[in-house]
Amino acid sequence: MAHEEIIDHYSALARAADAGRIVADCGQDAFDQGCFGAAGYDELDVLPEGAVRASLGCGNPVAVAALQRGETVLDLGSGGGIDVLLSARRVGEQGKVYGLDASSDMLALARRNAEQAGATNVEFLHGTIERVPLPDRSVDVVISNCVINLSGDKAAVLAESFRVLRPGGRFGVSDVVVDGSIDPAARVAAEQRIGCVAGALPVAEYRRLLAAAGFARVRITLSADHGDGVHSAIVQAVKPASVPGVEIRPMRGSDAEQVLAIYQAGLDTGQASFETVAPSWEGFTAAKLPHLRFVAADTETGEIVGWVAASVVSARPVYAGVVEHSVYVHPGCQAHGIGRALLSAFIAASEDAGVWTIQSGIFPENAASLSLHQGLGFRVVGTRERIGRHHGVWRDVIFIERRSSAAGD
Known part of the structure; x- marks a missing residue:
């Protein structure tokens, strides 16, 4: 009709x-x-x-x-x-x-x-x-x-x-x-x-x-x-909850420049990843799952102040419900609850999508990130000692995961 x-x-x-x-x-x-x-x-x-x-x-x-x-x-x-x-x-x-x-x-x-x-x-x-x-x-x-x-x-x-x-x-x-x-x-x-x-x-x-x-x-x-x-x-x-003045929404192509700028700012701290240069937008989107990527946007200006996204761990069917995630917050907006809001929205969306395990690696020196994740149900699986060199220095990585109680039963 x-x-x-x-x-x-x-x-x-x-x-x-x-x-x-x-x-x-x-x-x-x-x-x-x-x-x-x-x-x-x-x-x-x-x-x-x-x-x-x-x-x-x-x-x-x-x-x-x-x-x-x-x-x-x-x-x-x-x-x-x-x-x-x-x-x-x-x-x-x-x-x-x-x-x-x-x-x-x-x-x-x-x-x-x-x-x-x-x-x-x-x-x-x-x-x-x-x-x-x-x-x-x-x-x-x-x-x-x-x-x-x-x-x-x-x-x-x-x-x-x-x-x-x-x-x-x-x-x-x-x-x-x-x-x-x-x-x-x-x-x-x-x-x-x-x-x-x-x-x-x-x-x-x-x-x-x-x-x-x-x-x-x-x-x-x-x-x-x-x-x-x-x-x-x-x-x-x-609709995902957030801190005042910030909205959590799906990531769009028009967010590319700001998302990659926040990515690079995180890499520049030396505590976010072994990577040192953010990828191109084409490389970013090719590596991330399209249905599990979100941004935190300022409700007044529309400026992106943080993002979270995930990639597959393996193409093997047995790992269909296992993803690896990354969450980054603009350096000027940290310690305001934005990372927690992003990660909470991501967890809920991942469970809707049937994901039963979210995993990631964190440098031991990144205490804030470790605390954030543990506060939302992630557990430390173990430490991979001297797993790689970063700026000429051997670094350990703490391996964390969150097992869903709603998906994968």
Whole structure:
């Protein structure tokens, strides 16, 4: 279904709900079996009837988002406002909830529902979920209910969600997914039964897109089974936490000059590596895994103040979950918690990727790096004595590793 067709479809449903017609009506048993609507909620008695009539979701994202008092929430594809109004009650008067929708009719319906509910801490925005009309790092939680699967550019939706979330912010949505492959005939059959299937992502692809956007701690929990490999699901992820004024995000090609400058500054100390000259960007990218490289960026200037990346230890399949990492922080920004934030984000992302062992070598004189790693669960495996000459001097290397308790079981 094209973007304009989707808007027209849901605008018509909004007008039907506004006219008093029920556009989604199924009991709890039917909802559990895959019917979409308001039956997945247990707080309907506090909502205006119009918001309940217009509910077209496939779950209850408010129930899994763990909303706290005072938080700011964004609902992607807010429809008649049911999740916005429930979220507004959770975050209280000190919090704020934005509802974003591309249908003017849905927005008009939602605003009337909010007025009827007496909700003063909500605001409805007109726009698309691929281009959110909010500033960077302006919300604490992104929720959505059976809307992202309708988008023709899900990578853009997830990138926008990452952009508007503050460091440490949470992504918690209900959506429709495909578990494994699904043949075209089965997809058509599922579409005819429940709708909303044509754009559903396979679970593995959903995970990949979330990781590419920069999210970590990704969890996709299948809920209702609609048959033919189609499921409703709860999708949860976290934007890496950081120190104030710094954001952890995926490394980009445009970061090359600053990343290599920080690399060289670390090498110049004589305590970071046996290397003495940073590689070219081509050499750097060829040696590092594309999905496990992050930077710490100043939120005011965009300046890169640190980076972390990993390389494979061996091409042999038995070592598929073992990587060697490096973490570097700008000399003027050390001892501010940036290295810890980078390494914490890297560990979470590596576990999402199935990495069970992270290893590295540290010069014994680099006490700060050793302390940082030990504080995040790395253990000393041993010391390789006089393993190489550095500037004419034989150096020892402490070999460290971190074994995951989440991956590799």
